[in-house]
Ligand SMILES: *[C@@H]1O[C@H](CO)[C@@H](O)[C@H](O)[C@H]1NC(C)=O
Ligand SMILES: *[C@@H]1O[C@H](CO)[C@@H](O)[C@H](O)[C@H]1NC(C)=O
Ligand SMILES: *[C@@H]1O[C@H](CO)[C@@H](O)[C@H](O)[C@H]1NC(C)=O
Ligand SMILES: *[C@@H]1O[C@H](CO)[C@@H](O)[C@H](O)[C@H]1NC(C)=O
Ligand SMILES: *[C@@H]1O[C@H](CO)[C@@H](O)[C@H](O)[C@H]1NC(C)=O
């Protein structure tokens with residue numbers, strides 16, 4: 378406690394002296410504390426969200442990002458993200474989801490089908506997690522790939538958003554970014570549209586009766602706030618941040634030492 382008093386005192390001192398101190402002060406708050414402390418209010422984000430950058434640092438979403446780039450759908454999505462009137466909501470499967478996809482394979486899809494499949498993972502409008510309560514009442518919802526066989530059904534079960542394409546029943550497992558106009562949500566499965574794979578859906582094996590009562594994953598507000606605060610400051614990557622904290626605490630120690638000598 379004494380030590381933190383000293384930190385506060387000397388940081389106030391330094392804050393007024395050097396511009397460097399200010400920069401370091403801003404960079405240090407997201408120190409990796411395991412306790413779910415309330416995230417500080419995120420600084421206002423710039424309107425431009427670089428989707429390629431976001432997807433390359435979160436996840437891992439490398440498979441999805443590769444498909445986005447090979448099909449050029451990234452340009453469509455980035456264009457929509459830049460269009461702040463409507464915005465965009467993207468459902469991103471983790472690399473594991475592609476690895477676990479065995480039954481219908483993506484390997485023999487044509488380039489056109491692949492493009493539609495990737496477009497199928499987004500809605501041409503920004504939706505916060507709480508908006509899905511309403512969306513579940515208007516299911517099926519058209520995706521970027523279209524309506525009909527390219528629509529998704531949503532259901533909101535006590536705050537958890539479930540998606541259903543017929544082939545893929547999955548849920549939003551975390552919020553990567555959710556600030557109007559761009560929402561990026563992680564999903565557990567690759568979304569397979571009926572328009573490509575047909576309506577002849579093989580019966581799913583009886584789902585293992587694992588009740589979804591994980592208290593940590595299903596809290597959308599803290600989730601998105603946390604993700605927003607760590608991802609919001611896009612420039613300092615984590616190694617830089619750790620270095621910054623190290624240098625900063627050394628600085629504080631040095632200043633504190635000097636202060637103690639004088640008191
Ligand atoms: C977006 O981020 C990617 C990856 O970090 C980078 O290569 C690209 O230049 C960025 N685009 C813009 C317009 O800043
Ligand atoms: C989106 O906006 C950024 C920044 O203004 C720009 O560099 C980029 O080319 C735009 N991308 C698209 C696809 O409109
Ligand atoms: C991909 O190949 C499998 C088996 O070879 C076939 O059953 C399936 O219809 C093919 N899918 C497409 C989209 O062509
Ligand atoms: C959600 O639905 C309710 C009633 O169904 C409506 O009053 C409200 O305006 C809707 N909200 C949005 C954001 O569409
Ligand atoms: C989606 O919802 C509509 C309307 O409730 C229903 O007719 C349709 O079968 C559902 N589709 C899937 C894939 O569950």
Ligand SMILES: *[C@@H]1O[C@H](CO)[C@@H](O)[C@H](O)[C@H]1NC(C)=O
Pocket residue numbers: 614615616617
């Ligand atoms: C993070 O930043 C440091 C220093 O700026 C750089 O050396 C490192 O390559 C960066 N790491 C990543 C993953 O971008």
